[in-house]
Amino acid sequence: MHQMxxxxxxxxxxxxxxxxxxxxVGDIHGRADLLSEITARIDDDIRRRPVAHTVEIYLGDYIDRGPHSRTVMDLLAVRLVANRAVCLRGNHEAxxxxxxxxxxxxxxxxxxxxMQTLASYGVELRNGTxxxxxxxxxxxxxxxxxxxxxxxxxxxxxxxxxxxFVHAGIRPDVPLDDQDPNDLIWIRDEFLDCTRNHERFVVHGHTPVPHPDIRSNRINIDTAAWRTGTLTCIAIEGSTILFL
Incomplete structure (x- = not known):
């Protein structure tokens, strides 16, 4: 267990x-080992603290950089079917x-x-040609x-x-139904610098932070799992955000 x-x-x-x-769950980037730990923790939490309805959401960037993108996709395929998990598109998937x-x-x-993703599927450069x-x-x-x-x-x-829940964020002052899909998976500064309330409280990843960053209008849970070894999962119930 890592310390938050x-x-x-x-x-x-x-x-x-x-x-x-x-x-x-924040950006995974090929760390199937950390994803396995997190899904076990989610399952254990549901067993210990039963609740009528659960929603399981992955915020995108499943692939690239880390070593086991293919296995991450295997694990997500299982969660999609077994738990009806919601998988968002990250810029890396795009x-x-x-x-x-x-x-x-x-x-x-x-x-x-x-190249790390290709290698995980057994597609490696054989030669320079x-x-x-x-x-x-x-x-x-x-x-x-x-x-x-x-x-x-x-x-x-x-x-x-x-x-x-979005991968990167939203363009401030644009209604949710009118958002450009590219903004949802790529935006940074215009969203991160905005202190106004949006239509909803935004849970996102995309921009790595040393530890989960909670603001008045959003929370960023991309803790750069591929290099830090910390994959962040939050549990939201009522108005409380719990770090799993």
Whole structure:
């Protein structure tokens, strides 16, 4: 168990639906070992503290950088089916979707840790002469049908009670229904610097922080799991955010 530097629980000015506990998990980035620990902790928490309804949400960036992207996708496929988990699209998934469509995106994906993802699917550079087209073809062959289905299930945003779950954030002062999907998975400063209340209290990742960052209008739970070894999961019940 890792020690959180943040308080074990915090009260916020928002509320989950009655008799409902929401679990939200930050950016995983290929750390299947940490994801396995977190899902075990969620299951254990539900056993110890039964509640009528549970909602399990993953905030995106499942792949890249860490070593076990393929296994993370396997684990998420199970949670989607068994727990009806909500999986949001992160910018890294969007870039991988781009590469699945167009080999030319490889160079950009490499800068984001895409080679680690390809390696986890057994697609490694064999020699210096392989082209983006070669890697694209081999990745399409190696990419399982279950993972295609996970990608088809990805959402850009999800609301529950007074809480909104997105990967990166929202553009302030734009109604939730009118948000640009690119903002939801890429935005940083305009959202992070905004101190006004939004339509809902926003739970997000995308921008790494040393420990969960709770503000009056949002909480960031991307604790850079791939390099810190800390994958953050919160449990929201009523107006209380508990660190699992």
């Amino acid at each position: 530097s943040a308080a074990p629980s915090r009260s916020v000015n928002a509320s989950a639906p009655a008799a409902t506990r929401i679990y939200a 870039v991988m979707e781009g590469f699945l469509q167009d080999p030319a995106i490889l160079q950009y994906w490499q800068q984001l840790g895409g 392989e082209t983006a087209n070669d890697l694209h073809r081999r990745f399409l062959d190696a990419f399982p049908r279950e993972h295609e289905l996970v990608m088809q299930c990805l959402r850009n945003q999800f609301s529950c009670g007074d809480f909104l």
